[in-house]
Amino acid sequence: MANIADVAKAAGVSASTVSYVLSGKRTISKETADRVHRAIREMDYRPNAGARALASARTNIIGLVVPLRAGQNVPVVMEFVAAVVTRARSHDHDVLLLTQDEGVDGLRRVAASALVDALIVMDVQAKDPRLTALRSLDTPAVLIGVPERSTGLSAVDLDFAAAGSRAIEHLAELGHRRIGFIGQPPKVYERGTGYAERLLTGLHTAAAEHDVTLSVAPCESSMAGLRASVTQLLDEQPGLTALIVHNESVLPALREVLLERERRLPDDVAVVAICPDDMASSHGIDYTNIAIPADELGTAAVDMVMSRLPGKNSAETRLLAPDLTVRDTTPDLKAR
Amino acid sequence: MANIADVAKAAGVSASTVSYVLSGKRTISKETADRVHRAIREMDYRPNAGARALASARTNIIGLVVPLRAGQNVPVVMEFVAAVVTRARSHDHDVLLLTQDEGVDGLRRVAASALVDALIVMDVQAKDPRLTALRSLDTPAVLIGVPERSTGLSAVDLDFAAAGSRAIEHLAELGHRRIGFIGQPPKVYERGTGYAERLLTGLHTAAAEHDVTLSVAPCESSMAGLRASVTQLLDEQPGLTALIVHNESVLPALREVLLERERRLPDDVAVVAICPDDMASSHGIDYTNIAIPADELGTAAVDMVMSRLPGKNSAETRLLAPDLTVRDTTPDLKAR
DNA sequence: ATGAAAGCGCTAACAC
DNA sequence: GTGTTAGCGCTTTCAT
Numbered sequence: 001m002a003n004i005a006d007v008a009k010a011a012g013v014s015a016s017t018v019s020y021v022l023s024g025k026r027t028i029s030k031e032t033a034d035r036v037h038r039a040i041r042e043m044d045y046r047p048n049a050g051a052r053a054l055a056s057a058r059t060n061i062i063g064l065v066v067p068l069r070a071g072q073n074v075p076v077v078m079e080f081v082a083a084v085v086t087r088a089r090s091h092d093h094d095v096l097l098l099t100q101d102e103g104v105d106g107l108r109r110v111a112a113s114a115l116v117d118a119l120i121v122m123d124v125q126a127k128d129p130r131l132t133a134l135r136s137l138d139t140p141a142v143l144i145g146v147p148e149r150s151t152g153l154s155a156v157d158l159d160f161a162a163a164g165s166r167a168i169e170h171l172a173e174l175g176h177r178r179i180g181f182i183g184q185p186p187k188v189y190e191r192g193t194g195y196a197e198r199l200l201t202g203l204h205t206a207a208a209e210h211d212v213t214l215s216v217a218p219c220e221s222s223m224a225g226l227r228a229s230v231t232q233l234l235d236e237q238p239g240l241t242a243l244i245v246h247n248e249s250v251l252p253a254l255r256e257v258l259l260e261r262e263r264r265l266p267d268d269v270a271v272v273a274i275c276p277d278d279m280a281s282s283h284g285i286d287y288t289n290i291a292i293p294a295d296e297l298g299t300a301a302v303d304m305v306m307s308r309l310p311g312k313n314s315a316e317t318r319l320l321a322p323d324l325t326v327r328d329t330t331p332d333l334k335a336r
Numbered sequence: 337m338a339n340i341a342d343v344a345k346a347a348g349v350s351a352s353t354v355s356y357v358l359s360g361k362r363t364i365s366k367e368t369a370d371r372v373h374r375a376i377r378e379m380d381y382r383p384n385a386g387a388r389a390l391a392s393a394r395t396n397i398i399g400l401v402v403p404l405r406a407g408q409n410v411p412v413v414m415e416f417v418a419a420v421v422t423r424a425r426s427h428d429h430d431v432l433l434l435t436q437d438e439g440v441d442g443l444r445r446v447a448a449s450a451l452v453d454a455l456i457v458m459d460v461q462a463k464d465p466r467l468t469a470l471r472s473l474d475t476p477a478v479l480i481g482v483p484e485r486s487t488g489l490s491a492v493d494l495d496f497a498a499a500g501s502r503a504i505e506h507l508a509e510l511g512h513r514r515i516g517f518i519g520q521p522p523k524v525y526e527r528g529t530g531y532a533e534r535l536l537t538g539l540h541t542a543a544a545e546h547d548v549t550l551s552v553a554p555c556e557s558s559m560a561g562l563r564a565s566v567t568q569l570l571d572e573q574p575g576l577t578a579l580i581v582h583n584e585s586v587l588p589a590l591r592e593v594l595l596e597r598e599r600r601l602p603d604d605v606a607v608v609a610i611c612p613d614d615m616a617s618s619h620g621i622d623y624t625n626i627a628i629p630a631d632e633l634g635t636a637a638v639d640m641v642m643s644r645l646p647g648k649n650s651a652e653t654r655l656l657a658p659d660l661t662v663r664d665t666t667p668d669l670k671a672r
Numbered sequence: 673a674t675g676a677a678a679g680c681g682c683t684a685a686c687a688c
Numbered sequence: 689g690t691g692t693t694a695g696c697g698c699t700t701t702c703a704t
Binding site: 001044046047048049050051052053054059061064068069074075077078081082085086089094095096097098099101102109110112113114115 | 337380382383384385386387388389390395397400404405410411413414417418421422425430431432433434435437438445446448449450451
Binding site: 673674675676677678679680681682683684685686687688 | 689690691692693694695696697698699700701702703704
């Protein structure tokens with residue numbers, strides 16, 4: 001395999017010139033540049049990644065920590081990963097895949113061995129043991145999901161508070177005044193998961209503003225759990241006309257459970273789901289939803305982490321605006 | 337960050353000794369090894385990946401090419417990726433993620449720049465343009481999916497011929513003699529996809545052996561497509577009592593379409609699906625299925641590619657034996 | 673606008 | 689069983 005010296009010889013220049021032609025860190029005469037480029041093409045030369053990393057202290061590799069076992073939102077994770085890889089390539093970087101399982105050690109390992117220039121960590125919990133480790137590394141990192149204290153670390157997430165408000169707002173506009181919220185399982189709230197709480201905040205704020213009475217019920221991921229939550233909500237507000245669903249795993253059963261209570265979806269009860277787009281439209285009825293924008297999150301994460309590479313920029317938290325798509329479960333009743 | 341010289345100094349040995357302690361390529365006295373290990377621990381030393389790669393011509397990174405956009409079997413792809421990463425780690429390797437989109441160039445790029453020691457390529461087509469490129473590289477590669485000509489390349493896949501035979505065999509044992517096959521969409525056969533054809537071969541072979549009359553219908557991935565295929569099969573064999581389904585995306589609608597033709601599943605028509613386990617049991621009824629063993633495929637792929645690293649072993653094609661899980665769609669009629 | 677030369681941190685042949 | 693030394697192929701000062 002040809003190396004930089006071979007190319008230099010063929011082009012009749014020094015190795016450093018070839019390097020500068022490639023990096024553009026020096027102005028090179030057009031003639032020289034052309035000769036070098038031609039030699040590169042003819043020899044099909046590619047700089048050796050290891051040598052480059054050693055000399056420049058940059059690997060052009062981003063480490064991506066993914067919850068690979070996650071039984072849950074596999075398609076969302078995939079979409080996110082795809083976005084990260086694609087965006088990374090457009091910044092001339094590759095992506096090294098790390099699993100959640102490697103935990104703190106994995107982060108330390110790739111950072112200390114200078115395998116990666118930066119880290120993107122998915123599925124960050126409110127109190128995540130990896131946060132301390134990440135702060136102690138001098139490898140820039142960006143978190144997907146905003147933890148309780150993101151001091152010193154960059155983070156990007158859906159703006160869950162805004163998402164909550166948007167859901168209420170949409171229903172309020174359609175005339176709904178009694179709304180129920182079907183949340184995540186109780187343990188999600190108990191362990192203080194940031195996004196779940198932020199969503200609640202948004203819901204309550206908007207409910208107050210729009211004169212909406214809101215009942216809240218956490219919900220286990222099962223038919224029985226859903227029945228219990230629906231019962232609770234109907235006990236509190238027998239006249240409720242709309243639901244906001246955060247536990248997307250109960251969507252398949254929702255219609256049936258509502259029928260058991262003699263409520264038809266969407267005529268008696270309208271529904272806004274907070275879930276990935278592909279989960280919104282695969283249950284016989286297409287749910288109006290606020291999407292988890294996996295693609296945008298991935299792209300943003302890469303951009304953020306790249307902007308911090310020279311260590312220049314400081315940490316930031318970016319919240320993506322929610323996007324509500326009206327489908328079949330929130331009909332405009334006045335229009336009938 | 338401490339480097340090998342720092343560690344050597346602290347342990348009172350030469351740098352090469354530290355290197356040899358780490359690699360185990362030389363016998364070291366216990367005392368020396370202990371001193372070195374202590375120094376390493378105290379300084380939290382990790383060898384620089386770039387330097388290591390440059391000096392040893394080994395990066396300890398495996399490149400994994402994944403169909404990231406694939407709307408279809410996302411969970412299977414994920415499971416496979418997880419298996420590859422996990423297994424790679426157990427061989428002390430990391431995984432660099434490449435997308436299908438990068439195509440041939442991507443393969444050339446990572447191989448020529450010596451970014452990876454080996455390549456695993458998923459979703460290989462019968463006539464895949466990447467095959468030629470892979471053969472020309474001196475980076476060992478293993479394909480997931482057996483192409484038409486795998487000369488010089490290693491490949492691993494489910495033994496689809498055996499899977500076909502196994503499905504027939506299972507149904508024959510239960511007494512079924514008139515069986516229909518619901519295949520992949522026509523274009524899959526037209527483009528000569530190896531696995532689809534091998535499955536057919538297995539079906540026909542076993543059908544002959546077990547005195548089974550087999551009707552075959554390709555099937556578009558839609559309700560209408562399924563109806564058409566079912567109609568065709570029932571026209572050919574009005575008395576058929578069992579189906580083998582290869583197009584897993586029609587499973588959700590199968591029960592209903594059969595009911596339209598006044599056949600109840602599983603009492604009037606038994607079904608064996610060839611699909612990932614998680615797709616077998618999420619349609620109201622649990623399908624008897626032959627699994628796509630994503631996990632084993634990933635593990636095997638890594639093992640195969642690692643065994644070829646020193647360039648010693650030669651290419652091999654490994655076919656994994658099919659595993660049939662009896663669930664609710666192939667009841668034992670005699671037992672009633 | 674270009675070259676020469678000094679590393680980057682490690683491995684492995686060579687020496688003893 | 690251990691040390692010495694010569695690279696690995698590149699980037700980046702320093703020089704001109």
